[in-house]
Amino acid sequence: MAKVLILGGGFGGVVAAERLAEQLGDEHQITLVSRSRWFVFYPALVRLAFGKCQREDVSLNLRQTLLTERVNFIEAEVARIYPVERKVTIAHGEVEGKLSYDYLIFALGRRLATEQITGFYEHAHHLLSVEKALRFGKAVAEFHEGSAVIGQCPGARLPVPVYETAFALARLLDERGERDRARITIVSPDPPGLHLEDSDVSIALRNALAAHDIEFRPDFPIDRVTPGAAATSNGQGINFNLLMLLPPFQGSAAATHLGITNEESYINVDSAMHVVGVERMYAVGDCVNFTGPKMGHMAVRQAEVAATNLAAEIAGHLPVSRYIHDMKVVIDEGGSDSIYVHKEIWSNEPANVRQGRFWSWAKRAQEKYWEAAHS
Numbered sequence: 365m366a367k368v369l370i371l372g373g374g375f376g377g378v379v380a381a382e383r384l385a386e387q388l389g390d391e392h393q394i395t396l397v398s399r400s401r402w403f404v405f406y407p408a409l410v411r412l413a414f415g416k417c418q419r420e421d422v423s424l425n426l427r428q429t430l431l432t433e434r435v436n437f438i439e440a441e442v443a444r445i446y447p448v449e450r451k452v453t454i455a456h457g458e459v460e461g462k463l464s465y466d467y468l469i470f471a472l473g474r475r476l477a478t479e480q481i482t483g484f485y486e487h488a489h490h491l492l493s494v495e496k497a498l499r500f501g502k503a504v505a506e507f508h509e510g511s512a513v514i515g516q517c518p519g520a521r522l523p524v525p526v527y528e529t530a531f532a533l534a535r536l537l538d539e540r541g542e543r544d545r546a547r548i549t550i551v552s553p554d555p556p557g558l559h560l561e562d563s564d565v566s567i568a569l570r571n572a573l574a575a576h577d578i579e580f581r582p583d584f585p586i587d588r589v590t591p592g593a594a595a596t597s598n599g600q601g602i603n604f605n606l607l608m609l610l611p612p613f614q615g616s617a618a619a620t621h622l623g624i625t626n627e628e629s630y631i632n633v634d635s636a637m638h639v640v641g642v643e644r645m646y647a648v649g650d651c652v653n654f655t656g657p658k659m660g661h662m663a664v665r666q667a668e669v670a671a672t673n674l675a676a677e678i679a680g681h682l683p684v685s686r687y688i689h690d691m692k693v694v695i696d697e698g699g700s701d702s703i704y705v706h707k708e709i710w711s712n713e714p715a716n717v718r719q720g721r722f723w724s725w726a727k728r729a730q731e732k733y734w735e736a737a738h739s
């Protein structure tokens with residue numbers, strides 16, 4: 365009998381638990397620990413902020429709907445991991461103390477390093493949780509004229525919601541007849557793109573932004589925010605009446621002391637999703653040290669690979685599945701400028717870029733499929 369412990373109830377942890385439940389015999393024990401019983405469907409948070417869906421549409425109760433009786437669920441905070449003893453300390457939850465394991469899957473996502481940007485907490489909105497998205501939505505409702513600044517700070521590895529927020533705001537202001545009273549600017553340390561060197565992606569984004577009269581300011585590495593203004597480390601500044609910024613990301617603090625991470629605390633894994641230098645430990649999702657953006661579909665694929673290889677390891681076999689780092693993403697503009705990008709990040713092949721109303725529909729359909737498959 366093997367005890368498998370999964371840390372994190374996001375895309376990575378949930379899919380790993382589901383795949384292991386399918387692949388492991390009943391004699392093996394699967395436990396998932398997460399700080400909240402609520403799974404959040406992050407790609408819908410921009411729509412939540414703009415009142416296009418409700419809180420209950422973006423959250424699923426893991427205990428009631430997601431996990432079968434094959435998976436034990438513990439709602440608690442993961443404090444520390446002891447890979448040599450094969451133990452994890454958990455606190456502030458239903459169970460406190462040390463949990464032992466035979467195999468571990470680490471899927472605790474990213475940490476928002478807001479402390480790196482002076483004044484972020486006090487003066488900037490973001491939408492990386494249900495509460496923050498709803499709060500930003502209130503600010504949007506009160507915004508009728510002036511300068512709206514939307515962007516990402518250095519180290520934020522998630523461009524999609526930045527573009528989607530700018531497009532949604534442009535559409536809302538159009539609908540209200542207020543578009544000519546407001547300026548929308550995207551700020552970023554990088555040129556328009558998805559953390560990829562790809563000219564077709566960049567051209568498609570530039571054209572879509574121009575069609576909505578959205579300005580893009582690259583080389584804008586924000587390092588501080590004051591009431592009404594954001595400033596960069598290279599001497600630039602911008603005034604705002606509405607500010608939504610993605611803060612810098614880092615890997616989870618629960619792994620930093622283990623000597624298995626890079627300088628941003630992302631965990632080093634091989635293509636079997638095995639943590640480099642640690643036996644019986646896998647890591648998946650936003651927490652791993654791969655280049656490019658951090659996306660939910662990558663977490664899902666990595667979780668499938670890790671679960672398959674972990675099941676093989678328990679059966680005494682070598683890894684049978686390898687992860688290929690590709691990106692498939694839709695930037696939902698709400699209409700015919702919606703953009704689909706598929707790119708193999710570890711290859712030099714150019715991205716496949718498509719554009720049209722279909723992709724907006726496809727993104728919603730994917731959301732519905734996920735909901736239906738987990739309720």
Ligand SMILES: Cc1cc2nc3c(=O)[nH]c(=O)nc-3n(C[C@H](O)[C@H](O)[C@H](O)COP(=O)(O)OP(=O)(O)OC[C@H]3O[C@@H](n4cnc5c(N)ncnc54)[C@H](O)[C@@H]3O)c2cc1C
Pocket residue numbers: 371372373374375376377397398399400403405406407408409410440441442443471472473474491492493522524525616618648649650651658659660661662663693694
């Ligand atoms: C606004 C927004 C829009 C997005 N749009 C897209 C998109 O269009 N397409 C796409 O593919 N991706 C998108 N993403 C990215 C995607 O949501 C993430 O890549 C994905 O959620 C990563 O999954 P994960 O399981 O690694 O981490 P998470 O989903 O962050 O899950 C981590 C889990 O661990 C728990 N946890 C963390 N620390 C602890 C701890 N110490 N103790 C206990 N539990 C803990 C958390 O509560 C959470 O349940 C978007 C993200 C956001 C925020």
